[in-house]
Amino acid sequence: MTDTANFKREPLPLPTYMQEGPRKVLLHSCCAPCSGEVMEAMLATGIDYAIFFYNPNIHPLKEYELRKQENIRFAEQFGVPFVDADYDRDNWFERAKGMENEPERGIRCTMCFDMRFERTALYAHENGFPVMTSSLGISRWKDMAQINDCGVRAVESYPGLHYWDYNWRKCGGSSRMIEISKREEFYQQEYCGCVYWLRDTNRHRVAQGRPRIELGVQFYGKDDSPLGE
Numbered sequence: 001m002t003d004t005a006n007f008k009r010e011p012l013p014l015p016t017y018m019q020e021g022p023r024k025v026l027l028h029s030c031c032a033p034c035s036g037e038v039m040e041a042m043l044a045t046g047i048d049y050a051i052f053f054y055n056p057n058i059h060p061l062k063e064y065e066l067r068k069q070e071n072i073r074f075a076e077q078f079g080v081p082f083v084d085a086d087y088d089r090d091n092w093f094e095r096a097k098g099m100e101n102e103p104e105r106g107i108r109c110t111m112c113f114d115m116r117f118e119r120t121a122l123y124a125h126e127n128g129f130p131v132m133t134s135s136l137g138i139s140r141w142k143d144m145a146q147i148n149d150c151g152v153r154a155v156e157s158y159p160g161l162h163y164w165d166y167n168w169r170k171c172g173g174s175s176r177m178i179e180i181s182k183r184e185e186f187y188q189q190e191y192c193g194c195v196y197w198l199r200d201t202n203r204h205r206v207a208q209g210r211p212r213i214e215l216g217v218q219f220y221g222k223d224d225s226p227l228g229e
Contacts, residue, residue: 001129002093006041008152009040009041009051011044011045011046012041012042012045012047012166013044015162015164017130017131017162018073018131018162018164022121022130023045023046023047023048024047024049024128024129024162024176025047025048025049025131025133025191026050026052026120026129027039027042027049027051027052027132027133027134027136028116028117028120028132028133029051029053029134029190030139030193031055031067031071031135031186031189032070032071032073032074032181032184032187033178033180033181033186033188033220034135034136034138034139034177035071035074036181037138037168037173037177037180038133038135038138038168038178039051039074039075039078040176040180041168041173043078043080050082050083051075051080051081051082051083052083052120052123052132052186053068053071053083053084053228054086054088054119054123055068056086056088056089056091056092056115057115057192057193057194058193059089059193059194059198060215061089061205062215062216063189063193063215063216064193066187066216067187067189067193068084070186070187072084074184074186080110081227082132083123085119085123091115092112092115094198095111095115096111096112099111099196100196101196104197104200105143105146108194108196109143109146110146110149110150112194113120113136113148113150114153114154116134117132117150117153117154118154118178120132120134120154121154121155121157121158121161121163121174122158124155124158125158125159129161130156130161131161131162132162132163133164133165134147134151135168137165137167137169138173138174138177140169141192144169148163148165151163151165154164178220181220181221182220182221183221184220184221185219185220185221185222186220187216187219188218188219189218198213201213
């Protein structure tokens, strides 16, 4: 396994509102692999933060619980508060109606980010967090501009609440995400969680003569797969 313990971190560059105000952040986490580097970077910078796990897009329930428990396990190592929000899957499917066949990075993904960030922003507002951010943008599979637009839109309803749009991929962040995942032997999901994306990907795989995605079987550091979500 890769040892990241000796990596010398530089403090994160902070926006003005964090330099002049409290360094208190609500981190929306999509999964342990994506949030691991974000968590360690914020801890090294002296940021007081809590994890908000609200991801009703992840199906089936067994997959959702596995990803959540991995995130809880890592948070407990650092004593970071973990907010386990409602699964709320029925609401997600209701909002996804009519978008079942939209492509990845399209309007269904925008709806999904909006839904998750709306709930994150509400919790931040009600619980005294002046800043929120998300681990979603560290994944190379995601459109960072699309994610940031949704984050900015979510905080507009709450004066004084900021969305921190830091590029977590910068300065080797993407590489350390993988290193930490291998060190911790995190569960390595092969899809974002959306059943429609899983359906389309499996169709594509079958057409190419490749096996369907298997759930709950791959873990970083235990095979040769380079990347998860």
